[in-house]
Amino acid sequence: MAVLCFESIVLGLSAPVMIMVEDLDPALGITIGVGLAVACLLAAGLLRTPVGEWLGHAIQVAAIALGFITPIMFLVGLMFAALWGTAVWMGRRIESDRARWAAADEPPA
Numbered sequence: 742m743a744v745l746c747f748e749s750i751v752l753g754l755s756a757p758v759m760i761m762v763e764d765l766d767p768a769l770g771i772t773i774g775v776g777l778a779v780a781c782l783l784a785a786g787l788l789r790t791p792v793g794e795w796l797g798h799a800i801q802v803a804a805i806a807l808g809f810i811t812p813i814m815f816l817v818g819l820m821f822a823a824l825w826g827t828a829v830w831m832g833r834r835i836e837s838d839r840a841r842w843a844a845a846d847e848p849p850a
Contacts, residue, residue: 742785742788743828744821744824744825744828745781745782745784745785745788745797745800745825746781746782746785748781748800748804748821748825749777749778749779749781749782749785750778751817751821752774752777752778752781752804752807753774753775753777753778754774755773755774755777755807755811755814756770756771756773756774756775757770757774758811759773759774759807759810759811762811763810763811765810773807773810777800777803777804777807780796780799780800780803781800783796784796784797784800794829797825797829798825801818801821801822801825801826804817804818804821804822805818805819805822806818
């Protein structure tokens with residue numbers, strides 16, 4: 742959730758960069774930047790469901806694809822994708838450890 746929340750800030754701030762530096766149409770820049778920022782927050786809220794995780798994956802692809810508009814976003818997108826991948830991997834590992842510990846505490850039937 743933390744990765745997506747921080748990423749929403751960065752993606753929201755990418756709108757002025759796309760508009761001012763890359764001369765993108767303001768309406769399109771705001772739509773892309775704010776739209777991805779809102780999608781990050783939506784995915785963060787839905788992380789307990791499979792939809793949230795898949796939306797998070799899609800956001801990572803979109804953040805990297807922003808590099809075609811603003812080249813530095815290739816690097817920024819890859820950094821957030823690495824953080825996202827690590828967070829997903831660690832989350833799954835923690836969940837499996839919790840399940841194993843819970844099973845160990847239960848008496849055999």
